[in-house]
Amino acid sequence: xxxxxxxxxxxxxxxxxxxxxxxxxxxxxxxxxxxxxxxxxxxxxxxxxxxxxxxxxxxxxxxxxxxxxxxxxxxxxxxxxxxxxxxxxxxxxxxxxxxxxxxxxxxxxxxxxx
Amino acid sequence: xxxxxxxxxxxxxxxxxxxxxxxxxxxxxxxxxxxxxxxxxxxxxxxxxxxxxxxxxxxxxxxxxxxxxxxxxxxxxxxxxxxxxxxxxxxxxxxxxxxxxxxxxxxxxxx
Numbered sequence: 001x002x003x004x005x006x007x008x009x010x011x012x013x014x015x016x017x018x019x020x021x022x023x024x025x026x027x028x029x030x031x032x033x034x035x036x037x038x039x040x041x042x043x044x045x046x047x048x049x050x051x052x053x054x055x056x057x058x059x060x061x062x063x064x065x066x067x068x069x070x071x072x073x074x075x076x077x078x079x080x081x082x083x084x085x086x087x088x089x090x091x092x093x094x095x096x097x098x099x100x101x102x103x104x105x106x107x108x109x110x111x112x113x114x
Numbered sequence: 115x116x117x118x119x120x121x122x123x124x125x126x127x128x129x130x131x132x133x134x135x136x137x138x139x140x141x142x143x144x145x146x147x148x149x150x151x152x153x154x155x156x157x158x159x160x161x162x163x164x165x166x167x168x169x170x171x172x173x174x175x176x177x178x179x180x181x182x183x184x185x186x187x188x189x190x191x192x193x194x195x196x197x198x199x200x201x202x203x204x205x206x207x208x209x210x211x212x213x214x215x216x217x218x219x220x221x222x223x224x225x
Contacts, residue, residue, distance in 0.1 A: 004157070033213075035215075040122065040217070040218075041217050041218070042120075042202050043158065043215050045214070048212060056212060091157055091158075093157075102163065103160065103213065105157030106157050107155070107156055107157050108155075108157055110155075
């Protein structure tokens with residue numbers, strides 16, 4: 001398939017555990033975004049990469065959140081010492097150089113912190 | 115005040131009805147306006163985007179932007195049960211593509 005894929009689809013973590021969420025964007029897409037979507041809310045921007053450069057991380061809620069895209073393709077969002085308020089769906093989206101604002105979203109990873 | 119406001123619904127209509135979904139925004143710097151559809155447990159998918167005031171039509175969907183009132187709308191004609199989903203408006207200043215989403219309106223089309 002040519003779409004954005006994310007893994008795992010579901011993750012249950014105990015409070016205090018570290019988690020890593022993976023995003024495989026559409027091949028050739030230079031821009032990659034992470035969003036957090038709480039239940040009943042719209043996606044909230046977390047961070048943005050252009051190729052391997054993280055150009056905006058203003059939406060990351062705390063220094064427990066860290067994202068990387070070392071080779072400009074696959075990206076990982078890491079959350080350290082998870083808290084209950086981190087429970088949400090984490091969405092990844094990518095867009096191509098000519099795609100303007102046409103962001104293609106993955107299915108998301110549903111994180112539940114117990 | 116949130117940058118974009120959207121009535122969360124839910125909105126329930128009979129099949130074949132015309133649906134009107136709306137958002138307001140606060141910052142006149144926003145130049146690009148999008149509507150996304152999100153089915154349960156799926157990621158959002160882009161329906162339409164526009165960057166100018168006026169109407170843009172695509173099949174049964176019409177996006178309308180009124181920059182003077184900071185008001186955007188999505189109309190769905192001849193609504194179908196398969197249109198049942200959450201509809202998210204989204205706005206961005208343009209250039210660098212940070213997008214701000216509304217809370218989403220949950221729509222149910224009843225056969």
